[in-house]
Amino acid sequence: MIAIGLQALFGFALTAALLLLLRRPALEAGLVDRPCPRKRHGRTVPLIGGICILLGFASATLPLDFGLRDYQALYAGMTTLLIAGVVDDLVDIDARAKLGLQVVAALLMTAWGGLVIADLGSLLGPGIALPLGNWAQPFTVFCVVGLINAVNMFDGVDGLAAGTVAAALAWLVIAGAVGGAGEWAVLAGLLLAAVCAFLLFNMRNPWRRRASAFLGDSGSMMLGFALAWFAVEAAQGPDAVLPAIAVAWILALPVFDALALITRRLLRGCSPFRADREHLHHIFYRAGFTAGQTVCLLIGASIAYGGIGVLGAYWGLPEWLSLLLLVALLGAHLALHARAWRSATLLRRLLRWGRRGSARGRASSTLR
Template identity: 60%
Template sequence: MIQIAGQVLLTFVMTATLLMVLRRPAVQAGLVDKPTSRKRHGRPVPLIGGICIILGFFTGILPAELGLRDYQALFTGMTLLLIVGVVDDLIDVRPGYKFGFQTIAAFLLSVWGGLLVTDLGYLFGYQWYIELGLLALPFTLLCVVGLTNAINMFDGLDGLASGTTAVALGWLTLAGFLGEADKWPLLSGLLLTAVLAFLVFNARNPWRRRAASFLGDSGSMVLGFALAWFCIEAATGSEAVLPPIAIGWILALPVMDALILMGRRILRGQTPFRADREHLHHTLSRAGFTHGQSVFILVLSSFILGGTGSLAALAGAPEWLLTVGLIPIALCHIAFHARAWRVAAFIRRKRYSKT
């Protein structure tokens, strides 16, 4: 326990130190996010979140007394996406190239790392055990690449993507320790620690009115990939502690947001990776909520959804019940997006009629 506490402290301190030390070199190298019509942060902000998180995480796992050979694919995939993301932050990589490297990382996870989503559990009752068979590999690749992009797309406000990822990692880590899984809960917890250190510099608070650093594509892709790894490990294999449907609850908000927006863009004949202002946080902003209020609402929603799914599963709730519970949430999410402007106007009128 003392060693774990030391690793947590080392991870936090290293990540925080790097975030302070690398700010000036990042500005000098041009690794910054400049204000545009869509990005209204007022000044260039260093895109060093991903670099600092991954280096802090790697530093924290060095003293780990567990076989890390099984996680070489995780470390390699994170490093690959970090490099691609940094290049993208510097010179803008075409979406097709990024998608290709994300697919390579997903292959590393499945083929080298040995992680596969082989079944979906008892989604519709004990008579309906859903095995994927030959679809296991393509489904796993789709999930990994999809989650990598979902976290990237959710990175629209200071502290939103990192806060949502921290919540997901927190529930996974708790479930892993309660389920007495051997290795991965410690790694998940150390990554959570690095993300929390980054949030100190990224999330707005009374002591910090603006973000001192951003995740960048490097950070959001690395976090999405690593989160996919721990989700799969938590729900499959010998150290599984949660059914697959519980993972759906933990990831509900960013995944639903990404799926609905990408589907809408495809129906309009647009690329699914096209940037727009139709995300959940945009609707909340139009409804009159401040930056901080929008982040708080969405991260708290993720916390409640993730806690409901994971704690219910750990308490022995049947999987079909979790499936039934997730359906109305998905339908409400779709309806919210379909009538986003009307919903925003309604909320705005209600909020201001009380003042």
């Protein structure tokens, strides 16, 4: 455990160092995100998060005392999407080409890595399994591509996508540690360390008012793929530590946001990949929340969702009941998006009520 902790610290430090070292080369090469009317940041920011996270993670895994041959497909898929994302960040490749490369990465995971969602668990009742049989590989490819795009679409505020991925990885690592999982939990923990290093440069805090590095498409797609890999490992195979429905809770927030956005866009006759300002975080913006408050609230929601899934599984919550609760939560998210302006008005009132309560508390403590 001490050795793994030192490797995580090394991956964290290397990722942070690379974020400092690669900033100027990225600016010179044009690997940057420039301000535009759709984006809230007011300056050019290097898109090096994905590169630094992958290099930090890969370097931290090299000294591991177990073989990484079984994870060649993981590295290949992450590298494929990183390169595709870097090219897209530089020259804007076609959305269909990106989708094709995402499918390639998912096929690397299923065909080369041999990792598929073979069983959905006891969603219909105790002892009633739901094996997918011949549908296992196409269903897994669909889910992996969906999660890649969900994380990519969720990357709209400083720290949101990476923070949500970090929360999901943390729950998977905790479940793996408690459940006695093997190699995948160690790799997930090392990736978590690299993502946390990136958050120091990406997430707003009292010492950093603006992000100094972004994930870019390269980072968000790569992290979406890696998260899908570890999520499937957590719920399938000999090292499974959670039922599939618990893992669905861990991944719920970005997936729900993507489903709501895609549904609205298709109903309007627009492309599901068309960028807009109708994400969940935009509703919080309209309500008056700052970017930092919005990110904290949404990451908190992601942590809470993961807690429901993981703790519910350990406390014996029936899988069918967990599914019903998750479907109800999805319905609430869809309603929140469908009535975005009303939702923003309600959130604005709650924010004002909270501020008044805080002001009263400060006034009473001053009087004392």
